[in-house]
Amino acid sequence: QQVDVTVPVAVHIVHAENGTGNVSDSTVREQVAVLAEAFGGGLAGADTGFAFDLTGITRTANSAWFSDFAEHEDEIKSNLREGGAATLNLYIADLGEGVLGQATFPQEYYSDPQNDGVAMSYRTVPGGSQQDFDRGYTAVHETGHWLGLFHTFQNGCTEPGDYVDDTPYEAEQASGCPEGRDTCPNRRGDDPVSNFMDYSDDACMDEFTDGQAGRMGDHWTAFRGEQAQ
Ligand code: ARG
Ligand code: ZN
Numbered sequence: 001q002q003v004d005v006t007v008p009v010a011v012h013i014v015h016a017e018n019g020t021g022n023v024s025d026s027t028v029r030e031q032v033a034v035l036a037e038a039f040g041g042g043l044a045g046a047d048t049g050f051a052f053d054l055t056g057i058t059r060t061a062n063s064a065w066f067s068d069f070a071e072h073e074d075e076i077k078s079n080l081r082e083g084g085a086a087t088l089n090l091y092i093a094d095l096g097e098g099v100l101g102q103a104t105f106p107q108e109y110y111s112d113p114q115n116d117g118v119a120m121s122y123r124t125v126p127g128g129s130q131q132d133f134d135r136g137y138t139a140v141h142e143t144g145h146w147l148g149l150f151h152t153f154q155n156g157c158t159e160p161g162d163y164v165d166d167t168p169y170e171a172e173q174a175s176g177c178p179e180g181r182d183t184c185p186n187r188r189g190d191d192p193v194s195n196f197m198d199y200s201d202d203a204c205m206d207e208f209t210d211g212q213a214g215r216m217g218d219h220w221t222a223f224r225g226e227q228a229q
């Protein structure tokens with residue numbers, strides 16, 4: 001089901017006491033603009049019906065929190081989290097070597113509301129230092145999870161795949177930008193390597209599908225919108 005929703009975004013920057021990771025306001029605004037463009041179909045693919053509105057930025061100088069987000073996650077989130085199921089809390093910190101992002105799924109709000117949200121490495125913001133992942137699409141990918149999407153390679157070549165009809169099956173994650181790859185030859189279509197829910201480089205991804213828009217809309221209605229709460 002297609003929705004028309006503006007999601008409030010509460011950004012929480014957790015940075016080192018020496019300033020590492022203290023992403024600027026303008027970069028945060030750019031990151032939210034990237035979310036809006038991606039979910040609006042401004043690059044390619046579907047207009048999902050989701051818009052995003054930056055409602056505030058918190059800044060916390062805490063080197064222990066910054067450098068080991070997983071270890072301090074409960075403490076960080078209980079101190080910083082804002083709003084309810086419909087507010088996207090976006091935590092920016094150092095998630096550890098090679099970890100780009102992390103997200104909770106919509107249903108999880110009801111067993112663990114405090115944990116709800118998206119975390120991303122400060123290196124993955126637009127113009128960040130993470131090679132090949134510096135356009136801000138990590139936040140797009142994680143927000144896809146937060147709205148109920150699985151990876152395009154979920155369940156490999158077997159049903160029900162990613163539970164979305166118009167994303168071709170894919171045996172395993174893509175890396176880099178392998179255009180024309182076809183890991184499920186007995187299934188329709190080449191691998192969806194340009195989909196935000198694959199693992200390709202940022203430079204290679206630019207779309208959600210109509211089916212993904214519908215699944216996110218369904219999840220919004222069931223778990224996050226006013227009618228769900
Ligand atoms: N590996 C991460 C995850 O599974 C994020 C991948 C993001 N990909 C990207 N091109 N930014 O949540
Ligand atoms: Zn993912």
Ligand code: CA
Pocket residue numbers: 160161162163164165166167168169
């Ligand atoms: Ca599919």
